[in-house]
Amino acid sequence: MGSFAKKVDTFLTAFIDNGGYVSVLEGLKNTMIIAVFGLIIGILIGTVIATVRVLPKYKTLPRVLDAICSFYVGLFRGTPIVVQLLVFYYVLLPLMGVHMSSLYVSVIVFGLNSGAYISEIMRSGIQSVDHGQMEAGRAVGLSFGTTMLNIVIPQAVKNILPTLGNEFIALIKETSVVSFVGASDLYKAFNMIGTNSYEFMVPYLVMALIYIAIVMLITLGIKLMERGLRKSDRRS
Amino acid sequence: MIDVVNLQKSFGKVEVLKGIDITINKGDIVCVIGPSGSGKSTFLRCLNCMEDPTGGQIIFNGVNIADMHVDINLHRRKMGMVFQQFNLFNNKTVLQNIMLAPVHIGKTELRKAKWHNLFHKDKVEITTTKAQIVADAKENAMQLLRRIGLEDKANVYPSTLSGGQKQRVAIIRAMAMNPDVILFDEPTSALDPEMVGEVLDLMKSLAKEGLTMVIVTHEMGFAREVANRVIFIDEGKILEEAPPEEFFGNPKNPRLKDFLSKVL
Numbered sequence: 001m002g003s004f005a006k007k008v009d010t011f012l013t014a015f016i017d018n019g020g021y022v023s024v025l026e027g028l029k030n031t032m033i034i035a036v037f038g039l040i041i042g043i044l045i046g047t048v049i050a051t052v053r054v055l056p057k058y059k060t061l062p063r064v065l066d067a068i069c070s071f072y073v074g075l076f077r078g079t080p081i082v083v084q085l086l087v088f089y090y091v092l093l094p095l096m097g098v099h100m101s102s103l104y105v106s107v108i109v110f111g112l113n114s115g116a117y118i119s120e121i122m123r124s125g126i127q128s129v130d131h132g133q134m135e136a137g138r139a140v141g142l143s144f145g146t147t148m149l150n151i152v153i154p155q156a157v158k159n160i161l162p163t164l165g166n167e168f169i170a171l172i173k174e175t176s177v178v179s180f181v182g183a184s185d186l187y188k189a190f191n192m193i194g195t196n197s198y199e200f201m202v203p204y205l206v207m208a209l210i211y212i213a214i215v216m217l218i219t220l221g222i223k224l225m226e227r228g229l230r231k232s233d234r235r236s
Numbered sequence: 237m238i239d240v241v242n243l244q245k246s247f248g249k250v251e252v253l254k255g256i257d258i259t260i261n262k263g264d265i266v267c268v269i270g271p272s273g274s275g276k277s278t279f280l281r282c283l284n285c286m287e288d289p290t291g292g293q294i295i296f297n298g299v300n301i302a303d304m305h306v307d308i309n310l311h312r313r314k315m316g317m318v319f320q321q322f323n324l325f326n327n328k329t330v331l332q333n334i335m336l337a338p339v340h341i342g343k344t345e346l347r348k349a350k351w352h353n354l355f356h357k358d359k360v361e362i363t364t365t366k367a368q369i370v371a372d373a374k375e376n377a378m379q380l381l382r383r384i385g386l387e388d389k390a391n392v393y394p395s396t397l398s399g400g401q402k403q404r405v406a407i408i409r410a411m412a413m414n415p416d417v418i419l420f421d422e423p424t425s426a427l428d429p430e431m432v433g434e435v436l437d438l439m440k441s442l443a444k445e446g447l448t449m450v451i452v453t454h455e456m457g458f459a460r461e462v463a464n465r466v467i468f469i470d471e472g473k474i475l476e477e478a479p480p481e482e483f484f485g486n487p488k489n490p491r492l493k494d495f496l497s498k499v500l
């Protein structure tokens with residue numbers, strides 16, 4: 001146990017005296033940026049794709065769009081996110097001659113990736129809304145899109161809120177791979193502390209605790225949000 | 237107002253409507269009666285193209301709306317629909333339910349007019365504003381709510397209403413568009429018996445005001461009292477069409493006789 005106390009000591013020195021906390025805060029910020037903006041982009045893309053997928057398929061255009069969307073979803077769900085990051089950063093961007101910071105690339109790739117997953121979540125959410133809601137909207141002369149946006153999607157989002165919360169948690173966990181393209185996230189910060197102090201046990205333990213704390217906070221947030229939404233149902 | 241010419245509808249290989257012809261004039265109250273599964277709902281839902289007809293024409297105010305090239309949304313504004321399951325918007329309050337379409341459509345028209353004026357020499361006159369559209373829609377909605385005695389429910393969500401209240405709100409939601417005709421698909425079938433009366437009373441008062449209505453119903457007493465024409469649909473065809481006295485008093489078609497003897 002004495003050696004553990006020494007390890008804690010080494011960590012504290014690296015963390016506080018040698019400014020390790022700065023990079024940890026920076027890493028925490030980046031992790032949250034990637035997860036939050038990834039989720040937002042994912043929800044937007046996912047909603048669009050889900051809408052296309054439930055579109056009536058009489059005409060050619062919806063069918064073509066549907067084929068494109070299902071290719072997109074298959075592509076992003078069918079490959080590991082690390083591979084997507086690497087291909088985007090080291091293959092696509094250089095080919096297009098574009099320079100972009102690894103943080104931006106991470107946000108974009110995580111957004112595109114979660115868009116594919118969220119589209120499936122959103123689709124089941126949309127399908128869980130009674131079809132009569134769409135019919136009622138169409139019957140008063142609103143278009144498919146308007147009814148979708150004002151009536152169906154808000155109800156769908158409410159139904160899938162817990163699942164969306166899980167997706168957010170999954171995103172936060174997965175961000176730990178962005179160091180593959182050089183972005184500095186939580187993992188990278190603690191890895192650096194470990195490397196500099198030749199001691200990994202305590203840094204990785206603290207890192208795990210921080211991840212757990214974040215996940216628990218978000219879970220709590222989702223619970224509160226759900227409770228609030230349920231109240232709005234009953235308001236009289 | 238509505239001319240239905242040789243209307244046909246199949247779901248895949250199943251032929252549900254086998255050529256329906258009927259003319260609905262302004263002020264008509266047509267009740268549609270028939271056994272379950274005979275195609276009554278399908279007929280009604282074809283009238284506003286909720287189901288796309290697979291053959292024939294639906295001429296509404298001079299336009300064949302069965303033609304896939306017409307903008308059906310424009311015509312549906314003038315053709316309200318009331319459903320068996322009410323279908324109030326669950327995520328909107330009662331007031332929002334009634335105001336949504338008038339406000340949305342008003343604002344869309346306004347935006348279109350503004351765009352037009354931006355790019356064309358022949359300006360259209362713009363006499364309203366967004367705020368005015370909302371205010372008008374709200375006033376109209378509140379007036380309709382007062383009419384059915386539910387103004388105190390304006391800001392509650394549909395889940396807190398009784399079935400009869402839901403259906404009456406659904407009816408005035410359709411009225412808020414100031415439609416030429418309202419289609420009712422078994423409006424009282426999902427209601428507890430004690431709530432049927434309040435909905436039928438509202439429909440009767442609309443009938444007195446001269447609103448054109450097409451009503452699929454099992455309420456024979458109501459049909460007899462309110463309709464000026466009753467039609468009997470069986471196996472996708474209109475087998476009898478007559479004023480209520482004759483329809484119920486002296487039915488000719490053997491299947492109608494059989495049907496009436498079972499339900500009356």
Ligand SMILES: Nc1ncnc2c1ncn2[C@@H]1O[C@H](COP(=O)(O)OP(=O)(O)O)[C@@H](O)[C@H]1O
Pocket residue numbers: 247250252270271272273274275276277278279
């Ligand atoms: N969307 C649909 N797909 C396939 N068959 C349908 C659909 N809607 C109705 N039908 C069939 O059409 C027939 C008539 O249905 P419907 O018009 O609802 O009858 P009714 O309202 O007179 O009880 C039924 O046999 C029903 O199974």
Ligand SMILES: [Mg+2]
Pocket residue numbers: 276277278422
């Ligand atoms: Mg029916």
